[in-house]
Amino acid sequence: MFDKDLIEKLKSSVDIVELVGRYVNLQKSGSYYRGLCPFHNDTDPSFYVSPGKGFFHCFGCGASGDVISFYQKIEDLSFTDAVVQLADMFNVNVPMHVFEETAYHKTTKILENLARYWHNELFKKSEASLNMINYLKKRKIKEKTIRSFELGLSSGDRTLDGFIRSNIKVDQNDLVKAGVAYINNGKLINRFENRLTIPIRNKSGRVVGFGGRVISDENGPKYLNSPESSIFKKSKLLFNLDRAKKSISSLNYVIVVEGFFDVISMYEAGIENVVGTLGTSLTGIQLKLLKNITENILFFFDSDEAGQKATFRAVEMAEQLGLSTAVVQTPKFKDPGELLLKKEPKDIRDILNQAIPGAAFKVHHFSRNLNLKNDQGKKKLLQITEPYLRKYHDQGDNPGLQIAVKAISELTGYAEDSINVTSRRKSFRKAAAPGFSKKKLKPGEKELLKIYFSFLEYKSRVLKILELLPLSSACMEIYKIIKKNDDFELLLKNVEEDLGRELMNTAETPMSKNLAKVILNDLEKCTEKMLIKEQIRELDRKISQVSNEKVKTSLLMKRVQLSRLLLKSQGGENNGS
Ligand SMILES: [Zn+2]
Incomplete structure (x- = not known):
């Protein structure tokens, strides 16, 4: 197509x-x-x-x-x-x-229509919708925000008949594929029945799934997401990223929160550079999505033990990706959603401004179960944090190291200088596994292959030289493959891993064209000599075998010619061969 x-x-x-x-x-x-x-x-x-x-x-x-x-x-x-x-x-x-014609377009289109359908239902002034609006009001979510996130209501719509009737092109199968319904006893069942619906968009802004919150707490799990599918992968999505992109990029930092309502509440408070993790623990791919926009991540997770542990993990992962991190802690409030409920937008900004660097958060996190009033507790903190300080040191993350040392010093009262971090353990190189002699290219062969992969115009010359030179078994293997097919990718598939790595390394270091020319000229001279010598040896063999004087003489004449040629190719030297 x-x-x-x-x-x-x-x-x-x-x-x-x-x-x-x-x-x-x-x-x-x-x-x-x-x-x-x-x-x-x-x-x-x-x-x-x-x-x-x-x-x-x-x-x-x-x-x-x-x-x-x-x-x-x-x-x-x-x-x-x-x-x-x-x-x-x-x-x-x-x-x-x-x-x-693509499944992606078809499915996201259906989900977008459904999002709008449920959104309209929320404003129909039915008993259920009025209850829902009331609930949102209690959470201080205003209509403008409801409209902006296209929040919806799926009530009394157990079989999604209404939606199917209003969308001629949609059938039951489409809805199952889109993850919003399943078949039970031959009947289509709406997965989000009796829930507040929250459309989840990918970074291009297409609806790829829903989050659903129960209307009354008795009915099933509080939150429910669309099931995993080719377009809805929680580990690769961040709630609100499509809309937050611009603000994240202009403010050059992003606030990462856990839940839908954390995002929506922050948005309500006028903070737009916020994304949600969709209730999973943060993944490397999610962090990489953010890293494409900013290097600065502010984590604002739940204040309970699980949330704090998740924060610790998130900081570690972000540090590994070279991101700079900060953490908001609000022990008095469960999450950003509750914060909005009890505070004013202005206060929320103040709280964000009190975020501490990720490195300091880690120290505080370790200290939470220690009694820092006695020496034992203080020593314990030093002990626990030592490997982390060393890691900062080894990774050359000096700001991280200094922040952590300062935090420890503040908590223990020890002088920063005394918190020893620069003691380096000697690292031992891992010895190569004994007993395996791996196939290896000779240095000259590497140069030749480098020329082969770098300069299109020299390929045939290299092949000719490879044909004539005595080759290592590794190079012979490569020669046999590239002679038939010039595709580098194919070559990599056909050689052993170690050899492939060596080839990659060989091909990746550039060589100047002049040097390539010199090497080729030298090698061609060399192979020319080899050819002549080979012919002379062949002649000698024949001469020793023939008895006919006439034939012998003509062979000897030929040998003299070849010897001259050899002398010439050696630049006049005669080293006796
Ligand atoms: Zn792999």
Whole structure:
């Protein structure tokens, strides 16, 4: 359904490093990027991205491909949906009729219609809707905010008949696929029946699911989300990110809260740079979504033990991604929602301003169960925090280190200098596993392959040299493959992991064209000599075998010619061969 030009245009428009970087922490390494593979449990970065060649390859699990297959795989999409979503993201025009045929478009369209349908129901002045509006009023949520978030009400709509009747193109199956209903005893059942509905949008602003809050506390779980699907993945979504993007970017920080109503309440208080984690613990992918917009994260989670533990984890994860963190603590209030209920918007801003740096939060977190009035408790705090201080030190995070030391000093009364952090334990290099002799390329072979992969115009010359030179088994293996097919990605798939890594490293360090020329000339001379020597040896063998004097003479003549040629190619030297 796509023409080739569109696919090519898309591939050239999507920066593979940027796209993959949204999911994987990539480090530049020569002309490549490396990171931990998102497709298998990777500990030693075996995932490579080549910006020049536009592909990724994992030496651990063998996953590889281009931007489209990466997106397809990581988001679990059909080819068509991956193309359309990428095109949308990177501003490549897709013909409207193509877009409209995708499952992504169809499903999000249905969900958007349903969001509006339920939203309208909230203002119908039925008993249920009046109750709901009342509840929202009690939470200090005004109509403007209700409209802005398109909050809705799904009441007395057990089989979604009304919605299906008003949407000719929608059938039961579509609603099941969209995650808002399920079939029970052959009947379609509305998953969000008798709930306040909160549309959840992805970062492009398309509705991909719902959160539902019970109207009365007796009916089922308080909050319910759409089930996981290819378009609704909680671990990859942040509530309100689509609307908060602009404000986050202009204020250069984001407030991360836990629940829907935390977000909505903050919004009500005039704070727009806020996103919600959808009730799951924060994931690396969610943090990376934010990292694309800002490096500064303010966590404002629930004040109970679970919320504080989640905060600790979140700070650690964010620090690992190189983000700068701060934490809001409000022991007197359960969450931001309750804060709005009991305080004025102005007070909320004051509380945000009292946020403490993530490093200090961690120290406070450790101290919460210690008695810091006696030496034992103080010593214990030093002991617990020591590995964390060392980590800041080892990662070169000096601000983090200083903040943590200061916090410890304030809590214990010990001088900052006395909180020893710079003692370094010697680290021992891991010894290579013994007993395995791995296939390795010789230095000269590496140079040749580097030329082969860097300069299109020299490929055939390199191949000729490889054909003539005596090669290591590793290089022979590579030569056999590239002789048949020149595709680097294919090559990586066909060699052992260690050799593949070596090839990556070889191809990623650039070489000047002049140097390449010199090396090629030298090697060609060398192989030329080898060829001549080979011919001379062959002649000698024949000469020793023939008895016919005439033939022998002509062979000897030929040998003299070859010897001259050899002398010439050696630049006049004669080293006796
Ligand atoms: Zn992998």
